Amino acid sequence: MSIHRRTFVTALGASLFAAGRARARELSVRVEADRSRLFVGDTLQYRVEITAEDVGRVPEPILPSALDQAFEVQGPFIGSSSHIVATGSRITRRETRTYTYELVPLRAGVFDLRAFVPGPGGTRIASNPLRVEVVGGAQAMAGAGSASAAPQADPTRDVHGFPKPTEPAGDVFVWAAVDRDEVYVGEQVNYTLDVYERNRFVNVQIRNLPSFKDFWTEELPEGQERRESVGGVPYRVHPGLRRALFPQRAGDLVIGSTEAVVGLRRIVRSPEVVVHVRPLPAKGQPKDFRPHNVGDFGIEATVDRRSVQQGEPLTLTVTVRGTGNVRFVDPDPWPALDGLRRYDPTVEVQTRVDLDGAGRMVIAGARRYKFLLIPERSGRLSIPAHSVTFFDPRTETYRTARTKPIEIEVTAGASGTETGEPGTIEQEGPDGEPMALMPIWTGDHLPRGRVREPWLTPKRWTAGMATVPLLVLAGHAVRLARERVLGPADARAAARARRMRRARLDRLATLVEADDRFYAELSALLHEVAVARIGPDAAGLPRDRLRRRLVDVGVPEDEVDRFDALMDACDAARFGGAAAGTVEERRKLAAEARELLLRGKLGRQVLR
Structure with missing residues (x-):
């Protein structure tokens, strides 16, 4: 073999090896988990991230075999993103797809959760190493639960x-x-x-x-x-x-x-x-016992002041508190009061959840009665003891709790006489005697003012109500005539939108001289046509999902690829930092967009 041929073969092999290494570098995979140690039955967040450059389709990950053997797997939940990377005169498209799984380990052990993606020539590209330790079983789980609770x-x-x-x-x-x-x-x-x-x-x-x-x-x-x-x-x-x-x-x-x-x-x-x-025991049960009074209760009575003037009100508060059905506990009959007028009470109930000595949850709280009392005579008056009778299920006996009597000191009023009935409005009459009502009117009739006739008379009401159906029928007739001449409103709106998109497409030819406006207008028009072709729910979708939806509605894949290439060219010129191209290149892009939108299925029904 001559030296020239040997040099050629060596260079060819080196270039093929470099191309393979470059191809391998276009794909990368990375895995991570939210923790490295957990119990059997816990939840692990496991994420696989695949990044590809200038690859037509991002491959699916190859999951570790340990997932099938020792884990319950839920997912994946897939997310993706893409962006344009400009390096000098080279523009590349980088796409990242993330697969998130939730794993529940079924047995203990140390597991290798490294993932892979298919590489060139049947090879596999491995992710970073990831090892997860699962500890415990039934015994460890019980021990973990007992660490935060008292021994049972x-x-x-x-x-x-x-x-x-x-x-x-x-x-x-x-x-x-x-x-x-x-x-x-x-x-x-x-x-x-x-x-x-x-x-x-x-x-x-x-x-x-x-x-x-x-x-x-x-x-x-x-x-x-x-x-x-x-x-x-x-x-x-x-x-x-x-x-x-x-x-x-x-x-x-x-x-x-x-x-x-x-x-x-x-x-x-x-x-x-x-x-x-x-049933509650009959032995020892008081007469007229209230069946809600089951539990453990106490009672107390207080007054807001112990010294008042005759006729001056004071407040008596009787509180029953304890554990049981506090909301319906009833005290014994109210005792008779000597020298005091008592009005019906206002009732307040407060409940809470307590723990008894064994850790059981019990309903506890208080039921509070507030009485308004009016002393009717002066001197030392006594409020007798109040009581509550209840059945205590712990001792299986009936018990009674009582308050202590309350003494109040009542002094005579300023005039030394008793005051009138509370709530009575008194005033002096013509003869100087107190009276509680206005003087009686003695005339033959009450004075009246002139009553103004209302504007809305029965005749006007009838005429107005008869006019309403006529106005409705007239409006309906006008709408029918308008639709017969101009067509339905939805069809008119769709036709108007098609005319506006066609006018924007025609205007592209006049914008090739202005690079900043041309690419923005072309990108906006292409996106609007795609959304109109799919439907209003496509607004705001990322590029990859917009592409899939176009295929779903019947747009051929070659047209979708041409649409994607035009959008990439616009993004590269607007955001990639590269040169915006010549006027001739922009004129060529405008012609290609016109060809795609007017003759392909992408623009059908939305431009023609």
Whole structure:
């Protein structure tokens, strides 16, 4: 082999190798995750980013095999972007596509999550290394849950006393339970409804919640999403509903099952819950006992002042506070007051959720009665003790709480006599005696002013109402005549828009001398034609999605490629920093745009 031939072969091989390396550099892939260590059942955000330069179509990623073996995968959620890069006289188009996945690990281990994309010649281009460690199973999950909660005396119940499921029931199930199976009438029992799911991406919707017939209900905090192991199987628990229930009658009260729709067709149901409600004991029950008074209550009474003048009002406040159905607790009958007039009270109720010694959620609060009292005589007056009787389910006994009597000092008024009735308006009559009404009118008739006749008379009303249908018919006739002569309004608007686009296309030939206006006008016209061809919902779409929508509505791919090339030329001239080209080049672009829009399917129906 001669030295010239050997030099030629060496140069040819080097150029082919460089072209292959350059081709490989046109594609790159990068992966990242939101964390590198997590528990079984947790969620991992995993993203694959592919960047391509001057490649017709961005390839799909090749995912790591570990995803099929050890993860539940949801996605991908795809995003893309593109821009023009100008380097000297070279203009390239760079496109980036991002694939986002949500992964739920099913077992422990260390996994390599490196991704790939197809390269030239059947090769694969690898991403950056990414290793993720998954720790725990049922034991680690239980340990993680116990780190943030107090140790439980009963492992079958949660921190609030609700029983936990012991057997797994598939990938999704609904769990309903009460913290007590047997209570008295009026005694609080708590109800919980939770959704257990192994795959957090399942679309679960709860419907037809139980009606809680024969119960008075109060809302309880639903709590936070948590992880829980059921029979060694990890689940995510979504709190659905928590209620405090106060049974209104004795017997076996049934809380019906709740349905949840999984996906589109599958239905799962919670178990029915039965609460055995016992009647209140008859032994020791006071006469006319109020059945809502079940719990633990106290009572107090206060006045806003203890020294007043006769006839001057004061406020008596009686407050019943404690745990139970505070909203309906009733004190015993109000005691009789000597020397004091009492008016009906205003009632205020305040409730809250407390925790008892065992961690159960209980309804607590206060019911407050405010009375207006008017002393009717002077001297030392006494407000007797007030009381409330209730049934304590902890001791199963009836108890009574009482206030202490309140003494008030009433002094005589300024005149030393009793004042009149409160709320009476008194004034002196002609004879100097007090009177509560205006003097009686003694004339034969009341004076009247002249009544002005209204403008809207019955005749005018009738004439106006008869004219309305005639005006409507006349307007309808004018609209029909206009459409018969000029055509429907929608058709006229579409024709007017076509004429305006055609005029803009014709005006391009006059703008080839002005490079700054030519490219902006051509780009705007092409985009407007594309949006008009697809429909108004295409306004604002990025270029790649606009391209796909044009193909979907029947525009041939070769016309879409020509449209894309024209738009790229306009973007390069406007934003790329390169030279805007000569007048002849702009005239050539105008002719190509005219050819595409007038003879192709892209401009059909929107220009012709």
